[in-house]
Amino acid sequence: MVALPLVLPFAELEVGQHLYWQLGNFKIHGQVFLSSWVVIGALLALVVAGTRKLSRDPQGTQNLLEFLWDYIRDLTREQIGEKAYRDWLPFIGTLFLFIFVSNWGGALVPWKLIHLPSGELGAPTADINTTIALALLVSLAYFYAGLSRKGFRYFEYYVEPTPIMLPFKIVEDFTKPLSLSFRLFGNILADELVVAVLAFLVPLVVPLPAMFLGLFTSAIQALIFATLAAYYIGEAVHEEQH
Amino acid sequence: MNLPIPLVMASEGGFGLNFNIFESNIINLAIVIACLWKFLPSFLGGILERRRALILSDLKDAEDRLAKATASLATAQQDLGQAQKKADQIRAEGKERAQSIRLEIEKRTIEDMARIKQSSSNDLESEAARVTTLLRRQAAQLAIDKALASLPGKLDDQAQARFIEQAIQSMGNA
Numbered sequence: 001m002v003a004l005p006l007v008l009p010f011a012e013l014e015v016g017q018h019l020y021w022q023l024g025n026f027k028i029h030g031q032v033f034l035s036s037w038v039v040i041g042a043l044l045a046l047v048v049a050g051t052r053k054l055s056r057d058p059q060g061t062q063n064l065l066e067f068l069w070d071y072i073r074d075l076t077r078e079q080i081g082e083k084a085y086r087d088w089l090p091f092i093g094t095l096f097l098f099i100f101v102s103n104w105g106g107a108l109v110p111w112k113l114i115h116l117p118s119g120e121l122g123a124p125t126a127d128i129n130t131t132i133a134l135a136l137l138v139s140l141a142y143f144y145a146g147l148s149r150k151g152f153r154y155f156e157y158y159v160e161p162t163p164i165m166l167p168f169k170i171v172e173d174f175t176k177p178l179s180l181s182f183r184l185f186g187n188i189l190a191d192e193l194v195v196a197v198l199a200f201l202v203p204l205v206v207p208l209p210a211m212f213l214g215l216f217t218s219a220i221q222a223l224i225f226a227t228l229a230a231y232y233i234g235e236a237v238h239e240e241q242h
Numbered sequence: 243m244n245l246p247i248p249l250v251m252a253s254e255g256g257f258g259l260n261f262n263i264f265e266s267n268i269i270n271l272a273i274v275i276a277c278l279w280k281f282l283p284s285f286l287g288g289i290l291e292r293r294r295a296l297i298l299s300d301l302k303d304a305e306d307r308l309a310k311a312t313a314s315l316a317t318a319q320q321d322l323g324q325a326q327k328k329a330d331q332i333r334a335e336g337k338e339r340a341q342s343i344r345l346e347i348e349k350r351t352i353e354d355m356a357r358i359k360q361s362s363s364n365d366l367e368s369e370a371a372r373v374t375t376l377l378r379r380q381a382a383q384l385a386i387d388k389a390l391a392s393l394p395g396k397l398d399d400q401a402q403a404r405f406i407e408q409a410i411q412s413m414g415n416a
Contacts, residue, residue, distance in 0.1 A: 058297055113261065117256050195267070195270075208274065
């Protein structure tokens with residue numbers, strides 16, 4: 001990095017710096033936990049507030065929550081199918097809401113007002129550990145879904161329609177979590193970095209288009225992650241019509 | 243990428259607040275949030291309001307249908323009650339009529355039996371009378387035959403004359 005000729009203390013960019021907490025033998029990224037807790041707290045508060053006084057006439061928060069539930073149910077039912085979608089609706093809904101609120105929270109909450117000893121707060125999904133954890137949960141979920149619904153017949157899926165597909169399907173089991181996690185992580189981190197770099201270069205107005213675009217991609221990424229997770233589960237529980 | 247720029251406030255370690263306007267990107271965020279605050283409620287609110295209106299109209303429809311169904315159930319129950327009443331009435335009338343028909347038939351049967359008995363006894367009497375007449379006639383015939391058979395031996399002129407005398411005398415007495 002070249003020091004700018006003018007000493008302008010506009011902004012600071014930090015990548016690869018983290019607020020490390022020691023937990024047993026693990027060093028964990030504290031800033032991700034902090035922002036995750038905020039996101040989880042916000043979601044819980046919204047849900048509790050929206051379901052406290054349920055009425056037949058859906059008003060305000062209850063209406064919003066019902067709308068979200070309808071949306072997630074439609075998504076899940078479309079991907080998993082009428083038979084099994086009820087079992088997986090909570091999982092897919094949690095994924096979607098957590099990722100969506102994380103992304104938007106990262107883009108909208110002025111995290112940088114809070115100064116940490118090291119690293120900076122942001123969207124939890126801009127950290128690869130979060131997205132890998134979510135993607136591995138999806139892997140576990142679709143294995144469990146397939147095995148619990150079809151038993152060992154689940155593995156027929158690997159040799160359908162022809163046994164030639166076997167190596168590809170095995171590789172797929174590894175590429176699914178990889179692509180899920182990297183897609184989400186990459187998009188959110190890239191968005192944050194673009195905004196940060198633009199804000200660093202031109203502090204006013206210029207980052208605005210990138211920020212709006214970031215809101216759009218954030219929502220799309222949450223939708224993509226949830227849809228793909230539901231699709232993988234649907235693929236695992238799908239019964240071949242013989 | 244830690245730029246070697248002298249930091250104004252964020253250089254000290256530990257948690258804290260950072261009110262550097264440019265460093266925290268707060269102005270841009272404020273603009274974005276203001277835009278969202280302005281446009282999102284009208285967009286999302288429209289969707290939510292439509293959804294609410296749809297649900298309310300569905301509920302109202304359902305309530306209307308419930309009311310209608312309740313009303314028709316009441317009418318149907320009323321009709322059922324009337325029909326049952328009518329059925330009871332018809333049943334009672336039928337029983338009554340059956341009773342009266344049975345009584346009448348019994349009475350007529352008894353009468354018929356009496357009449358048949360009467361006519362049979364009448365027949366018997368007339369038959370007996372006829373047989374009696376017949377027997378009487380036969381007995382008379384037999385007596386006449388016997389008399390005619392014994393007559394030639396018993397009847398002589400004297401006896402005949404006496405008989406004629408007697409007959410004339412009885413005619414004269416008559």
